[in-house]
Amino acid sequence: MADKYMELVNTGATKKLAKLLGLPRPPRLRRYTPDSPLLPGPVLVLGASARAQELSDILVSWGLDVRRHDAGEAKLGGILLLLEELDHPQSLSPIMLSAGRALRQLLPGARVVSISRPATAEDDPALAAVRQGIDGAIRSLGREMRGGSTTNGIVLEESTSAVSPSALAALRFFFSGRSAYIDGQFLTVRNDDGALPDDFGRPLAGKVAVVTGAARGIGAAIARTLARDGAQVVVVDMPQAGDSLAKVANTIGATTLQLDVTAPNAAQQIMDHAIGRHGSLDIVVHNAGITRDKLLANMDAGRWDSVIAVNIASQLRMNEAFLAAKLPNLRVVSLASTSGIAGNRGQTNYAASKGGVIGMVRSSAKLFAENGGSIAAVAPGFIETDMTAKIPVGTRTVARLVLPSLMQGGLPEDVAEAISFLGSDAAAGLNGQVLRVCGQSLVGA
Amino acid sequence: MAQQSVRNAVIIGGNRIPFARSNTAYVDASNQDMFTAALEGLVARYGLQGQRMGAVSGGAVLKHSKDFNLIRESVLGSSLDPATPAYDVQMACATGMEAIGSLANKIKLGQLESAIGGGVDTTSDAPIAVSESLRGILLELARARTTKAKLSALAKIRPSHLAPSAPGTGEPRTGLSMGDHQALTTQAWKITREAQDELAMASHANLAAAYDRGFFNDLITPFNGLSKDNNLRADSTLEKLGKLKPAFGKNLGDEATMTAGNSTPLTDGASVVLLGSEEYARSHDLPMLANFVDFEAAAVDFVHGGEGLLMAPAYATARMLERNNLALQDFDFYEIHEAFAGTVLSTLKAWEDEEFCREKLGLQAPLGAIDRSKLNVNGSSLAAGHPFAATGGRIIASTAKMLHEKGSGRALISVCAAGGQGVVAILEARS
Numbered sequence: 001m002a003d004k005y006m007e008l009v010n011t012g013a014t015k016k017l018a019k020l021l022g023l024p025r026p027p028r029l030r031r032y033t034p035d036s037p038l039l040p041g042p043v044l045v046l047g048a049s050a051r052a053q054e055l056s057d058i059l060v061s062w063g064l065d066v067r068r069h070d071a072g073e074a075k076l077g078g079i080l081l082l083l084e085e086l087d088h089p090q091s092l093s094p095i096m097l098s099a100g101r102a103l104r105q106l107l108p109g110a111r112v113v114s115i116s117r118p119a120t121a122e123d124d125p126a127l128a129a130v131r132q133g134i135d136g137a138i139r140s141l142g143r144e145m146r147g148g149s150t151t152n153g154i155v156l157e158e159s160t161s162a163v164s165p166s167a168l169a170a171l172r173f174f175f176s177g178r179s180a181y182i183d184g185q186f187l188t189v190r191n192d193d194g195a196l197p198d199d200f201g202r203p204l205a206g207k208v209a210v211v212t213g214a215a216r217g218i219g220a221a222i223a224r225t226l227a228r229d230g231a232q233v234v235v236v237d238m239p240q241a242g243d244s245l246a247k248v249a250n251t252i253g254a255t256t257l258q259l260d261v262t263a264p265n266a267a268q269q270i271m272d273h274a275i276g277r278h279g280s281l282d283i284v285v286h287n288a289g290i291t292r293d294k295l296l297a298n299m300d301a302g303r304w305d306s307v308i309a310v311n312i313a314s315q316l317r318m319n320e321a322f323l324a325a326k327l328p329n330l331r332v333v334s335l336a337s338t339s340g341i342a343g344n345r346g347q348t349n350y351a352a353s354k355g356g357v358i359g360m361v362r363s364s365a366k367l368f369a370e371n372g373g374s375i376a377a378v379a380p381g382f383i384e385t386d387m388t389a390k391i392p393v394g395t396r397t398v399a400r401l402v403l404p405s406l407m408q409g410g411l412p413e414d415v416a417e418a419i420s421f422l423g424s425d426a427a428a429g430l431n432g433q434v435l436r437v438c439g440q441s442l443v444g445a
Numbered sequence: 446m447a448q449q450s451v452r453n454a455v456i457i458g459g460n461r462i463p464f465a466r467s468n469t470a471y472v473d474a475s476n477q478d479m480f481t482a483a484l485e486g487l488v489a490r491y492g493l494q495g496q497r498m499g500a501v502s503g504g505a506v507l508k509h510s511k512d513f514n515l516i517r518e519s520v521l522g523s524s525l526d527p528a529t530p531a532y533d534v535q536m537a538c539a540t541g542m543e544a545i546g547s548l549a550n551k552i553k554l555g556q557l558e559s560a561i562g563g564g565v566d567t568t569s570d571a572p573i574a575v576s577e578s579l580r581g582i583l584l585e586l587a588r589a590r591t592t593k594a595k596l597s598a599l600a601k602i603r604p605s606h607l608a609p610s611a612p613g614t615g616e617p618r619t620g621l622s623m624g625d626h627q628a629l630t631t632q633a634w635k636i637t638r639e640a641q642d643e644l645a646m647a648s649h650a651n652l653a654a655a656y657d658r659g660f661f662n663d664l665i666t667p668f669n670g671l672s673k674d675n676n677l678r679a680d681s682t683l684e685k686l687g688k689l690k691p692a693f694g695k696n697l698g699d700e701a702t703m704t705a706g707n708s709t710p711l712t713d714g715a716s717v718v719l720l721g722s723e724e725y726a727r728s729h730d731l732p733m734l735a736n737f738v739d740f741e742a743a744a745v746d747f748v749h750g751g752e753g754l755l756m757a758p759a760y761a762t763a764r765m766l767e768r769n770n771l772a773l774q775d776f777d778f779y780e781i782h783e784a785f786a787g788t789v790l791s792t793l794k795a796w797e798d799e800e801f802c803r804e805k806l807g808l809q810a811p812l813g814a815i816d817r818s819k820l821n822v823n824g825s826s827l828a829a830g831h832p833f834a835a836t837g838g839r840i841i842a843s844t845a846k847m848l849h850e851k852g853s854g855r856a857l858i859s860v861c862a863a864g865g866q867g868v869v870a871i872l873e874a875r876s
Contacts, residue, residue, distance in 0.1 A: 239662050239672060240672040242486065243482070243666055243668055246490075247485075249489035254492070255489065255491065256490050256666075258663060258666070260659075263659065279730065
């Protein structure tokens, strides 16, 4: 249905009609394939940073055509805004206005990415003003973008350099088709941890990854994406879903583990299987989740408790066991939801569990770092799955077209790409992050 | 000649689809569908995608003529390397046991590094043959060259020819069904209705408990919407079982004790077991649950009344124990296939019987009694069901896992079969 609409408003006579009527015209998003170019055209680098030259050299080494200060009339694949040295709101003007002039030259699927510093309460007021102002400017620019182009930002905590592994990895991620459905979002690089992969096409080579809830939907997409990126995958789901799980496994060369994640020994079974069969456990994706929607007035204990048990309590218990086992460099990525941020009618239980995931991720970052590991969460917005296909058509259309800047629902693959990135060693410096994959939906802003 | 030393054949794991009572969840599934599903679940569990296995062997008891190469066709429909050789075996209900035992022998001899054995059966999608007279006419029609000859062949068909001849469970040489045969044996060994009902109830209770503790999580992959054996009655009680009317041996009148509750129903399903050499398991980081130590087949003359149809395992066990210098009591688990509760109880009673052991098994002393708490501890065919050729794979995989969980000891497996045959086996835990 979404595809059909997108087809109608983007092709032939119906495209003209749609334009005439002012109908929303969802753009086709530029999605990642292993052989596609990083950006659809040259990148314009604006602004100042002590690392500007080094950064430009790296972009060139990534095969990009880099323009400094002025792109002339060239069509552009992206704009990089170096904003880390700004110290007053007035200093934002030349860079932003230069970027504004270049916007008309952007190709479909282009990327605008900023690099800035966080505003803190300890900062001088003018410094804090410009830094916080960048947040508003970037999010607003995201809403102005067309043709499936997006705007995102990288925030470097004080000690971190713009060429640290995670800053570069985040930049590459935002440039690439992997971030197709991520818009108006910031990733904060905490430190210089992490390592860039030898081969950006197979960033998870040699890793053993476990994905729970992998029998269908987003979980199956995550498993496929991790396998494509080079990981040996273990797919986990309820024994009752074992047949779909086996199909997923047999298409990507994974092994299955039929397991209820709420079982007291779930973590032990996962470790036994991953380490016993494949030699290590490097990445855990806590994707298994359920919904039991009801207005709170009609909510019974069964609905409330089962959602909490599966969506968050099981993860807390498993993480505790993983931490106790002191697995080296373990990267955990959890599925949160924009419902856990913005709330959603009839989902008090679900939102409590998904908000809980966010709280857990932020508080667990330090614990995982002790063994060289990290934890992060991805919060999907409206994703086209069997589950969202059951939402009434009116609500679904609004969710797809009106709420996100990108005027469409995301695909399970969009969530999977973010998870694969946050589960990679390159993302170690992003420990504790929550990344929304929502097409810049109004929900959860 | 001194016995040549052979290497170990290890059981790595198994997989089956849930067993379904005939004409329920799997009515639309063929033997090939089910065996392929069992195979695919195994491939997924052990990461065998694209691997060339040494051999895949198995079979079905009820097989369509189009399924002449059933196991090979299933392999071609699976994620295994299409260069994996495969062959069909048929030994009635012992098909799976025979397939797995033979593969284990080839591994022991160094002829195979890895193998998958198993079986499948459906009574829902059973082959139906035309009557012999109609078959004759159809063959004549096929041979006819002229229109006149064709018409003359067709003209011979009479309405009575159209009645299909469906396969039954009757023994071709006696005309008696398996249940009626066992009813005679049950009566001869004076097995009470109560003892049979108690065994049936224990089977259901044990199987239900095994499901509850997740025992089957790595042994079963759902199929066609079924994730549990649908024959299982967790709420089965002696009272309910006691109310059932006799189903077999009805001519025995008041002495008929075999009911639908203490007999296994017709069932559809498939099972497979992954075997390998120690080197194969190690090099692929696969678990080693148990050694397949030995197996033995026997047959009895049930046609002339020399022995009950399903008593062959009693003979096979005696011979296998002697060859391995073991007593009947040297086991930690006993898996005696519950074709009927009466079969299990008759077999146990025969082993305890001095006269039987002396005269029929040629032993000086009876094999003796077993510790009944070690018998079919996770349920057996009465609760799970019995898709003929698939039963061996179900038992071998479950037993290997039980031994591995215990960490030591050995198990005796016994499976009876139509035609007066039976296959028994010994498994040994890998610590």
